[in-house]
Amino acid sequence: MLRGRTIECRRLDQLLAEARSGHSGTLVISGEPGIGKSALLDYLAGQASGCRLMRAGGVESEMELAFAGLHQLCFPMLHQVKALPTPLRDALGVAFGLRAGDSPDRFLVGMGVLMLFSEVAQEQPLVCLVDDVQWLDQASVQALAFVGRRLLADPVLLVFAAREIDEGGLVGLPEMVLAGIDDNDARSLLASVIGGRLDAQVRDRVVAETHGNPLALLEWPRGLTPAQLAGGFHLPDAWPMASRIEESFLARVKLLPPQTQRLLLTAAAEPVGDVPLLWRAAERLEIGAQAAAPAESAGLLDLGTRVRFRHPLVRSAVYRDAALSDRRAVHCALAEATDPQLDPDRWAWHRARAALGPDEAVASELEQSAERAEARGGCAAAAAFLTRATELTPDPARRTARALAAAQTKLNASAPDAAYELATTAELGPLDEWQHARLERLRGQIAFAQSRGGEAPPLLLHAAKLLEPLDPVLARETYLEAFTAAVYAGRISSDAVSEVAESAQALPASPTSPRPVDLLVAGMATRFIDGYAAAVPPLNRALSAFRREDSGQENGIRWLWTTCRVTPEPVACDLWDDETWYELATRTVKCARDAGTLGVLPAAFAYRACFHVLAGEFAEASALIDEANAIAEATGSPHARFASLVLAAWRGHPAPALELINASSHDATMRGEGRLLGWVGYATAVLYNGLGDYATALPAAQRAAEYDDLGILGLTLVELIEAGVRSGGREAAAAALQRLEERTRASGTEWALGTQACSRALLSDGEAADAFYREAIERLGRSRIAVQLARARLLYGEWLRRNNRRVDARQHLREAYEVFRRMGADAFAERARGELLATGETVRKPTAEPRDALTAQEAHIARLAREGHTNTEIGTQLFISPRTVEWHLHNVFGKLGITSRKELR
Numbered sequence: 001m002l003r004g005r006t007i008e009c010r011r012l013d014q015l016l017a018e019a020r021s022g023h024s025g026t027l028v029i030s031g032e033p034g035i036g037k038s039a040l041l042d043y044l045a046g047q048a049s050g051c052r053l054m055r056a057g058g059v060e061s062e063m064e065l066a067f068a069g070l071h072q073l074c075f076p077m078l079h080q081v082k083a084l085p086t087p088l089r090d091a092l093g094v095a096f097g098l099r100a101g102d103s104p105d106r107f108l109v110g111m112g113v114l115m116l117f118s119e120v121a122q123e124q125p126l127v128c129l130v131d132d133v134q135w136l137d138q139a140s141v142q143a144l145a146f147v148g149r150r151l152l153a154d155p156v157l158l159v160f161a162a163r164e165i166d167e168g169g170l171v172g173l174p175e176m177v178l179a180g181i182d183d184n185d186a187r188s189l190l191a192s193v194i195g196g197r198l199d200a201q202v203r204d205r206v207v208a209e210t211h212g213n214p215l216a217l218l219e220w221p222r223g224l225t226p227a228q229l230a231g232g233f234h235l236p237d238a239w240p241m242a243s244r245i246e247e248s249f250l251a252r253v254k255l256l257p258p259q260t261q262r263l264l265l266t267a268a269a270e271p272v273g274d275v276p277l278l279w280r281a282a283e284r285l286e287i288g289a290q291a292a293a294p295a296e297s298a299g300l301l302d303l304g305t306r307v308r309f310r311h312p313l314v315r316s317a318v319y320r321d322a323a324l325s326d327r328r329a330v331h332c333a334l335a336e337a338t339d340p341q342l343d344p345d346r347w348a349w350h351r352a353r354a355a356l357g358p359d360e361a362v363a364s365e366l367e368q369s370a371e372r373a374e375a376r377g378g379c380a381a382a383a384a385f386l387t388r389a390t391e392l393t394p395d396p397a398r399r400t401a402r403a404l405a406a407a408q409t410k411l412n413a414s415a416p417d418a419a420y421e422l423a424t425t426a427e428l429g430p431l432d433e434w435q436h437a438r439l440e441r442l443r444g445q446i447a448f449a450q451s452r453g454g455e456a457p458p459l460l461l462h463a464a465k466l467l468e469p470l471d472p473v474l475a476r477e478t479y480l481e482a483f484t485a486a487v488y489a490g491r492i493s494s495d496a497v498s499e500v501a502e503s504a505q506a507l508p509a510s511p512t513s514p515r516p517v518d519l520l521v522a523g524m525a526t527r528f529i530d531g532y533a534a535a536v537p538p539l540n541r542a543l544s545a546f547r548r549e550d551s552g553q554e555n556g557i558r559w560l561w562t563t564c565r566v567t568p569e570p571v572a573c574d575l576w577d578d579e580t581w582y583e584l585a586t587r588t589v590k591c592a593r594d595a596g597t598l599g600v601l602p603a604a605f606a607y608r609a610c611f612h613v614l615a616g617e618f619a620e621a622s623a624l625i626d627e628a629n630a631i632a633e634a635t636g637s638p639h640a641r642f643a644s645l646v647l648a649a650w651r652g653h654p655a656p657a658l659e660l661i662n663a664s665s666h667d668a669t670m671r672g673e674g675r676l677l678g679w680v681g682y683a684t685a686v687l688y689n690g691l692g693d694y695a696t697a698l699p700a701a702q703r704a705a706e707y708d709d710l711g712i713l714g715l716t717l718v719e720l721i722e723a724g725v726r727s728g729g730r731e732a733a734a735a736a737l738q739r740l741e742e743r744t745r746a747s748g749t750e751w752a753l754g755t756q757a758c759s760r761a762l763l764s765d766g767e768a769a770d771a772f773y774r775e776a777i778e779r780l781g782r783s784r785i786a787v788q789l790a791r792a793r794l795l796y797g798e799w800l801r802r803n804n805r806r807v808d809a810r811q812h813l814r815e816a817y818e819v820f821r822r823m824g825a826d827a828f829a830e831r832a833r834g835e836l837l838a839t840g841e842t843v844r845k846p847t848a849e850p851r852d853a854l855t856a857q858e859a860h861i862a863r864l865a866r867e868g869h870t871n872t873e874i875g876t877q878l879f880i881s882p883r884t885v886e887w888h889l890h891n892v893f894g895k896l897g898i899t900s901r902k903e904l905r
Contacts (some may be wrong), residue, residue, distance in 0.1 A: 002039055002040070002043060003185045003188060003189050003304075004189075004212070004821070006227050008178070009043060012027075012047070015157055016127070016157060019155050019156060020050070020051070022153065022154075022157065023577040024151035024155070025159075025174075026151055026156075026174055028160045028173050028175045028176070029159065029160065029178060030163065030164060030176070030177050033313055034164065034313065035214065036181075036215070037674045038132075038650050039214070041129045041131055041161055044206075049791055050124065050413040052121075052130045054129070055129045055130075056069050058131065058132035058134060058137075063135055063137050063138075065349075066095070066373050067095045067137065069130070069136040070095070070140035070143055071095075071147035071321055073144075081093070083110060084116060084119065085876065087108060090104070092105035092109060092112040092113070092116070097215040106143060107601065108669075109143050110142070110648065113144070114151075114881055115882075117158075119157050121883075122883075124155075130158070132162075133160050134163050139794040141170070143681045145170050148173050148474055150880045150884070151170065152881075152884040152887060153884040153886065156885065160173070171335060181212040181214060187200065187203060189214060190203060190206060190217045198280040198503070201666065211830065213245075215245055215311065215313075216245050216248070219248035247317075248312075250317050252394075253305075253318060256294045259288065260291045262285060264284065264295055264314075265322050265327070266278060266282060266287070266803045267315075268318045270330055270444070273307040275304075278303075281333040281334045287332065297532040299315055326355045331353035335354055336348035340398075344369065345385075348365040348366050348385075349385075349388075352365075352366055355392055357392075359392050359394070360398075362389075362392050363402070364389075367402065370382040370405075373385060373621040376492065381859075383409040386406035386683035387406045389402050389406070390402040390406050391423065397430055398427045400426050400431060400435060404438055404442065407420075407425075407426060410422060411442065411445060417450075419446050420446050422802060423442050427742050433514075436466065437466035443462070443610075444459030445481065447459055451583060451671050451673075452672065452675075452676075453489055453493065453673065454492060454493025454672055456489070457482055457489060457493065460485055461500050472508075474877070475507075476510075476517060476521050483497070483500055483524050486499075487675060490675040490678060490707060490709055492672050492673070492674035492677075493674065496676075496691035498529070501526075503527045504525040512569035516546045521814060523571075527890065532746060536575060537577060540575065540577075543571060544573070547584065554573055572584060573711040574710050575749070576743070576752035577747070577751075578783050578785055579784070582615075582784055588604045589606065589607075601627075601628070602629070602632040605624040605625065606640030607640075607720075609625050610642065610646050613650055614646075614784075614787055615784050615786050615787075616825075618647060618651065619856050620823070620860065622647060622856040623856045625643050625647065626857070629875050641667070641676060642679040644660060645683040646686075648660050648661075649682075649686035649690075650690070650827060650828075651826060651827075651859035652687060652691065652825060652829075653826065662678055665677065665680045675709055675712070678707060681701060682715055683722060684696075684701075684703065688723070689722055689723055689833065690825070690828045694723045696722075697719060697722075697723035698727050698729050714740065717736045718755055718759060718788075719761075721736045721763070722759075722762060724736065733763060737759055737763055740755075740756065740759075744756035749783070751783040754781075754782075754783060754789075755788060757790070758792045761776060761799070762795065776811075777796065784808045786823070789819075790815075790816050790819040790820050790825070790828070791816075793819075794835070797810075797811075797832070806839040806840060810841050813836045813839065814836060816832040817829055817832035817833050817843070820832055857878075857888065858888050861874055861885060861888045865904055866904040890899070
């Protein structure tokens, strides 16, 4: 029994019992060093009888090796990988170095591990314990956190131990924070390791200064004489807990023979825990076999099937306290003992640690290791190898080239701060024109990654100009990145877009057949120089080129996504082209899923979700937003808030919508992301128009319409017109209609012309208004934008009632009410219900249907099952295990009162 941990042990027992009964569990045990995280993992391991137990632990010196921790955890289960679908089996094989192949995406690796856990747990409950997450490689933590968020109905228990919850991307997982044990338990624990008398004042000081940290209480007295303990001598003042415990361990280490201390240092520098490898290195250091006994007797080291330290702080204390020359010596011995054919990356890493100074041979080996790491999907590992290669490169020109490569890889690994430092290193060396241009582009990319504000556009614009004579293809891609940054900055840096557009418009024509990206750059330049109407034809040509391009090719996927990266929602929305928006949204999500591109998926889902909202498919939108947010949390990517804003506004529930609006407004202001402020204004106007509070909707729409946000302004003008007409701002509404018609006439789509007719009707009277409303309903009925069709029926019904045509009004109001109610647009539905009541019609309160009880996830799974997808196919698409799909379907059947998939239709 662990002293002072009764409550914590009970929670672990409960999780273990749930796993045995078929329910998944995930927990992060967090707390300062020595607080008892590892002890609780040991307790759980001791209780896991009848379960399959897997353990892994982070090692500080192994943090740069991608998927090393995941391999350590999954190695005993790898024989069951063959049961997984081919893409997932291949991804794990490449990640673990078992087969050659292109770099696997983190999504596919995470899905592979999830499916592997589910497969193994079918035989017996699976318990996976992961210690010292703060020293685990980033790729492994991301994959395991991805799995932890998706475990539900599999008999799997996944428990992490980490110093902080935010280490390695564990935010959002269930957490158990360990505090110190209480004073009574602390005194008992201290007494258990002290053989003689302990002065009461000394005891109370020890208890107070350790703050109930169990390891500190256990380790502090070791090495001190009874006299020192009894009289209070040799007790240092308070210092950070990790240092205090490490000092205690070091005091015990320094009592050991020199050969034993050297063996401990060698073991601390060897992260694999390979006993034969340790002894091969020890032989080269002339360390005899007898050197292990004192360390084992002191309880600091265990040489069984693997090398294990009493506590990770023993390892870190021994390694950090050693002289640099001693570290180099043991790394040199470990490199000589490592087979460069079987484990080239660790061999290169030890050689790099052993290097006395710049060494081109070692730097070149590290560069090759970086290539292998990147091929396995280990951006962070590749960046670490390239960073060390840069440090060891003697030639200034090569050092500059490697620093640039390392900086780009750091940026790709979502480490913009480290990328900035390496970019500064590159700047100190000799740069040719090409490298200088690349460096400027990298600075712009880093600025955009760090903040969506106005710093990035001029940097990227300058880089694009530098690249024009050197690489016209890359120059146009950089112009597109500059447009992206300028559009994000929006109203907060209002001149940025026009500056980029002026330079892009001056580009010479492409000497070859223009690519879709070339057409898009030209169309964007026209959009912001010559105006909306002039830009419609070239932008339509660009989108048509993307639609024609083979989306299965890597370049096609990349630039198909660029159409949505240029704006958080599609360029097609700006053109009122709902068909193109739908097609590109569908293809982008499919390409992103097929390729497993985690960096693209969150925004791709948000892009598709926004379309689903306007199409009246709120459940589909909600499910996609949930998926996007989960992946963003797992990867540390920014959330695409705009889709959540649009959905919340159309749902019409004031409290949650306003909470999201206020949070988004604050974030946008802090980051300098003007575009998000445009979405905030649009969402606010939609919310209050739905609630019938037009006086509040009008100023929000007016603020949003002050800047021409791509794809947002047109939607916002619609809200401004209705709010103005209904709140006495007819003049503002008329001016907004004029601006809207400039766009809708140029677009010419049914969505555009239907919206135009509906807005003109609001500002018209008599037969003209009647004709415009009928035209709006007819045109919008031929589009996919269901919310605006229902809105047109609502507005027409309201107009008919006010003109005493109650019978005619009821038909349109009833249709609007039913459509809004089915969608979940509750504010607009209530507005329609109120109008129906005013016509004299009796409207019953909506009664709940069985399908209304389904969660968004259950509804999504039910639709996929209805379409004939298997549990495995559904699980792969929704990032959950097949067993979890089965569990959800069981709930769906119960709520719908059916017994089989055939009845879902």
